[in-house]
Amino acid sequence: xxxxxxxxxxxxxxxxxxxxxxxxxxxxxxxxxxxxxxxxxxxxxxxxxxxxxxxxxxxxxxxxxxxxxxxxxxxxxxxxxxxxxxxxxxxxxxxxxxxxxxxxxxxxxxxxxxxxxxxxxxxxxxxxxxxxxxxxxxxxxxxxxxxxxxxxxxxxxxxxxxxxxxxxxxxxxxxxxxxxxxxxxxxxxxxxxxxxxxxxxxxxxxxxxxxxxxxxxxxxxxxxxxxxxxxxxxxxxxxxxxxxxxxxxxxxxxxxxxxxxxxxxxxxxxxxxxxxxxxxxxxxxxxxxxxxxxxxxxxxxxxxxxxxxxxxxxxxxxxxxxxxxxxxxxxxxxxxxxxxxxxxxxxxxxxxxxxxxxxxxxxxxxxxxxxxxxxxxxxxxxxxxxxxxxxxxxxxxxxxxxxxxxxxxxxxxxxxxxxxxxxxxxxxxxxxxxxxxxxxxxxxxxxxxxxxxxxxxxxxxxxxxxxxxxxxxxxxxxxxxxxxxxxxxxxxxxxxxxxxxxxxxxxxxxxxxxxxxxxxxxxxxxxxxxxxxxxxxxxxxxxxxxxxxxxxxxxxxxxxxxxxxxxxxxxxxxxxxxxxxxxxxxxxxxxxxxxxxxxxxxxxxxxxxxxxxxxxxxxxxxxxxxxxxxxxxxxxxxxxxxxxxxxxxxxxxxx
Numbered sequence: 149x150x151x152x153x154x155x156x157x158x159x160x161x162x163x164x165x166x167x168x169x170x171x172x173x174x175x176x177x178x179x180x181x182x183x184x185x186x187x188x189x190x191x192x193x194x195x196x197x198x199x200x201x202x203x204x205x206x207x208x209x210x211x212x213x214x215x216x217x218x219x220x221x222x223x224x225x226x227x228x229x230x231x232x233x234x235x236x237x238x239x240x241x242x243x244x245x246x247x248x249x250x251x252x253x254x255x256x257x258x259x260x261x262x263x264x265x266x267x268x269x270x271x272x273x274x275x276x277x278x279x280x281x282x283x284x285x286x287x288x289x290x291x292x293x294x295x296x297x298x299x300x301x302x303x304x305x306x307x308x309x310x311x312x313x314x315x316x317x318x319x320x321x322x323x324x325x326x327x328x329x330x331x332x333x334x335x336x337x338x339x340x341x342x343x344x345x346x347x348x349x350x351x352x353x354x355x356x357x358x359x360x361x362x363x364x365x366x367x368x369x370x371x372x373x374x375x376x377x378x379x380x381x382x383x384x385x386x387x388x389x390x391x392x393x394x395x396x397x398x399x400x401x402x403x404x405x406x407x408x409x410x411x412x413x414x415x416x417x418x419x420x421x422x423x424x425x426x427x428x429x430x431x432x433x434x435x436x437x438x439x440x441x442x443x444x445x446x447x448x449x450x451x452x453x454x455x456x457x458x459x460x461x462x463x464x465x466x467x468x469x470x471x472x473x474x475x476x477x478x479x480x481x482x483x484x485x486x487x488x489x490x491x492x493x494x495x496x497x498x499x500x501x502x503x504x505x506x507x508x509x510x511x512x513x514x515x516x517x518x519x520x521x522x523x524x525x526x527x528x529x530x531x532x533x534x535x536x537x538x539x540x541x542x543x544x545x546x547x548x549x550x551x552x553x554x555x556x557x558x559x560x561x562x563x564x565x566x567x568x569x570x571x572x573x574x575x576x577x578x579x580x581x582x583x584x585x586x587x588x589x590x591x592x593x594x595x596x597x598x599x600x601x602x603x604x605x606x607x608x609x610x611x612x613x614x615x616x617x618x619x620x621x622x623x624x625x626x627x628x629x630x631x632x633x634x635x636x637x638x639x640x641x642x643x644x645x646x647x648x649x650x651x652x653x654x655x656x657x658x659x660x661x662x663x664x665x666x667x668x669x670x671x672x673x674x675x676x677x678x679x680x681x682x683x684x685x686x687x688x689x690x691x692x693x694x695x696x697x698x699x700x701x702x703x704x705x706x707x708x709x710x711x712x713x714x715x716x717x718x719x720x721x722x723x724x725x726x727x728x729x730x731x732x733x734x735x736x737x738x739x740x741x742x743x744x745x746x747x748x749x750x751x752x753x754x755x756x757x758x759x760x761x762x763x764x765x766x767x768x769x770x771x772x773x774x775x776x777x778x779x780x781x782x783x784x785x786x787x788x789x790x791x792x793x794x795x796x797x798x799x800x801x802x803x
Contacts, residue, residue, distance in 0.1 A: 209235040214266070216574070219658060219704055220651050220711040226659070227580060229573040230265045232566070238267055239580075246580055248273075252282030256554035258562070258569050276586045278578055284309075284550055287516045295523040296581035301550065302415060302527045303516035308509045309531075309550030311388045312338045312364035317508040318545075325678065332501045333545050338364070339387040346389055350378060358392035358442065372449055374442045392448075393544060394437055397537040399483070401434035405450045405546060406477060408533040409568055410502050411663060413575060413656060414524060415513045417649060417685035420506055421575065421663040422499060423568045425467075426477035427561075432458040450536075467563040476564055489541065498535055498543050499666045503675055505533070505545060506667070511680040528576050571661030577652075614718070617643045620727035621684040638691050641727055644718035647710050649685055650692055654704055670697040 212234045215225035227247075230236045238244055248271040249263050259281045271277050279298050287303035308314045315336040322330035337346040350357070355376065363371040364386050374392055375381065381389070396403040409423035432455040433446040441447055446458045455461050455473060464472030470483045481491040521527055532552025535543045554569065556562045613621070624638055642650070657665060667675065668689040676686060696703030710716065715725050 209233055211235050211237055213237055214239045215580070216659065218651070218655050220655070220708050220716075222711050222714060222717065223651055223655070224579050226574070226655075227266060227578040229262050229570050231570060232261075232265070234265070236266050242583065243580060246276075246278065246583065246586060248277045250274075250277035250280040250282070252280060254283055254551065255281045256556075258554045258556050258565050261566070262569050262573060273588075275588045278581070279573075287520045290516075290520040290527070291522070293522065293526045295525065296579070296585060297526055298528060298576060298578060299526060300529060302412070302513045302529050303520050304512040305509060305529055305531075305550050307512040308505055308548045310364055311362055311547050312386065314505070314508075314545075314548055315388065315390075318505065321504065321508050321678065329678075330504065332497075332504075332543065334390040334393060336388060336390045339389060340385045342389075347378075353391075358394050358439075360390050360392045360448075362388045362390070364388045372445070372451075374448045376439055376442060393536055393538055395539040396435065397539055397541055398435055399430070402430045402432075402473075403435045403448070403450065403536075404428055404430040406480075406498075406533075406535040406537070406543075407552070408477075408498060408502065408535055409552065410506070410531040410533055411572055411575065412506060412529050412531070413577075414528075415510060415517060416524065416683055417653075417689050418506070418510065418667055418683075419653065419656065419665065419689075420503060420667040421660060421665050422502060423571070424478070424662050424664055425564050425568070427564060428475040428477055428480045429455075430473040430475075431455060432461045432473050463558060465559045467560045474558075474560060476560060494537070494541055494543060498533075501535070501543060501545050502533060503667050503672075504678060505548060506531075507675060507678045514683075525579075530572060567662060571663055574659045574661060575656060575663055577656060577659065613645060614643075616726050616728050617645050623727075624687055625682055625684055635687060636691055636695070638688055639695060641725065642710065642715070643725060643727055644715055646688060647707060647716040647725075649688065650703075651707055651711060651716055653689060653692070654700075654707060657700075668693045670694055 210233065212228055212230050214228055214237050216228050217225045228236060239247070244267060247266065247268045249268040251260075251270045263279070268279075274292070275294065277297060281300045284301045284306065290299070290303050293299055306313060307317055315333070315338065318330060318333050319336070335349065337343075337349070339346065350359075358374055358376050361371070361373045361375060361382060363384075373380070373382070405428075407427040407429060409426055411421045411423070413419045413421070429450045429452055431447055431450050433444060435447055445454050446460070449455070452474065462472040464474050467476040468479055469475075470479050475483075481495075484491050484494075517524065517527065529550065530552060532549035534546040534549070536546055537543055554565050556565050620641075620643060624635070627634060653668075668686070670693050672690050672693065676682065676690065679686065692703065710725075713722070715722070
C-alpha cells in the first residue's frame, strides 16, 4: 500500500514529461502532463532504477548532513538541499518517511532534481506532503494547507502579478508619495476604464509617440504590439496600454531586459531577498526607432518565447560569456564594469524598485493571509521581475511574474536557476514535522500538539497573541510621529514573540546562499512610510538591523541566551520579558505623546504613518493610549480610549 501511494524521484527526469521550450512563460517544463486528479500527476520511476542512480550519484561527492542546525538552542533544524556535487546523508527510516512532496503539472524539473537529492518522494495524498511547487490558487483554497506544509505562493500576490493590477497599485503609490519616489514604471492605461485619459494623453504626446499594447493577464509575449496610430488600437478589452520606452540602453545594437529573481519568505514581517544572479534576454534583431519597424517583434520584444522563433537567434550555453541572445546577469555586470559603468548603483536602484513594488502588494496579501492561511510558515513566493534599462541606465519595471519560468534548456539556465532554487529551498526553512502530526483531516491526532514547541508556538501566532504582547504592539503602533529614540526602545524588552521572529530572521540570514536580503536592511527605515498601515514586526526588525548590522554576532549571542532560557517558547515566562511589568521603561517616552506643529514637521521624515483612515479592520494607527508617565495602560484603559481598538485587541487583530 505504501508503494502505491508514493513514488521515488531521481535526478534523471528530463524524459519523464514533455518539455515546453519557453523560458518566459508562467508554465514550466511539465505543463503538458495531464493533471487527472486534484492531487497531481506522478512521475513514474522504478525503484531499481532509482537505487542504481543513487549509488552512481554518491561517487566522488561530498556527503552533507540532512539537517541544518539552528544557530540557537531549543530551535528545530531545517532540511538541507544540496548542489549536484553533493550527496545528502539519508535520514533515519522513520523520519525519511515524512519526506513527501506534492507534484503539480507545473512543477519544473529544476525543482524535481533539487528535492530528489534530499530524498523526497512524491505523494498522491493531500495531508502528508511537506512542500509543493504549483499553481497559484484562489484565496479560500489556502485554508486547506496544514501548518507543516509549504506552498510557493501567497494569496493576493496577483495584485502585482497581473499587469493591470500592478499598474493600478503602483499608480496609487505614485499619487500618494509623488513621482520622485515612484517614477520607475511607464505611464499606463487600462482599457476600457481609462479610454478617455488615454485619448487625452495620446493627443498631448503627438504622432511620434510609440505605445505598447499588452493583454493584462497574458505571458510569453502573446498579444503584445507596438503602435503609433490611434486606428491601430485593438478593439478587444481588457487591454493595457503603456508609453513605449523608445530609448533603451543597447548592447551591440540590440535592446534587452533583465529577469531578476525576488523571493519573499514572509509578508508580516516583510522579508525580501534578491538572487544575485539572473538572466539577460536580448531581442534577436538590432534596434531601430523607425516607425516602419514597429511590427518587427524580434526587434521590440525581448521574450525568449518570441525570439527563439527567429532564425537569427543565437543561444548561449556559457553563464560567464557575453555572447548570443541570453546572458547571465553576472556576465552583464562584468561587461558594463569593463565599460566604466557603476553597476553597484544600478543594482541599488533595482533593489529600490523591488522593495517598493512588493510593499504595494502588502495590504492585499496580509489581509488575505489573515483570513485564509492557518500558519504564516505555509507561504513563500518567488517573483520574476522584468526590468529594462533606458539609455541613461535607469531601471524601469515592465512586469512582475508570480510564476516565473524555471525551465532550463541550456547549461546557462541550469547554472543560474539550479543554484537559485537550491538556495531558495534552504532559505525557506523546511522543518520536519512529527509523525503524529501528519494525519488526515478530521483525525483525532491531526493537530500541532506534538510539533516541536518552537514550531507549535509559531503556528499559534497565526491566530492569537498574549495580552501582554498586544499591549506592546498597540503602544508602538499608536505613535503617529516619533523619532529614532522612541522606536529604538522597542528592543529594550523582548517578548517571546519578538524573540521567535528575530530568531527566524537570523537563522534565515545564515541560510541565504547567493540571495541578498534587501528588506529589512540597515537602510530600510526610509521604506516604512510606504506601508498602507504600519506593522509592529516591521518596526521591530528594522530596529534590530540598525542596532546589530555592524556586529551581528552580538545580536545572535543575545538571542542565544534568551533561547537557552526558553523565552521563545513562552513557557513559565520570566516577568523580565513581560512588557506590562516594565512600565518604568517607557516613562522617558512621554515627550513623544504631544508634539508641536514644528516638531511634527521636522519628524515627518521618520514618520511611520500619516494616514487618516484605516484600509481594513486591522488598522491600529489611531489607537489612543493614556500618557505613559505613571504606568503602562491596561487593556481596560485601551478599551475606554477606543472601543474599536479594544475589540481588535480581544480578536487578536493587531498587526
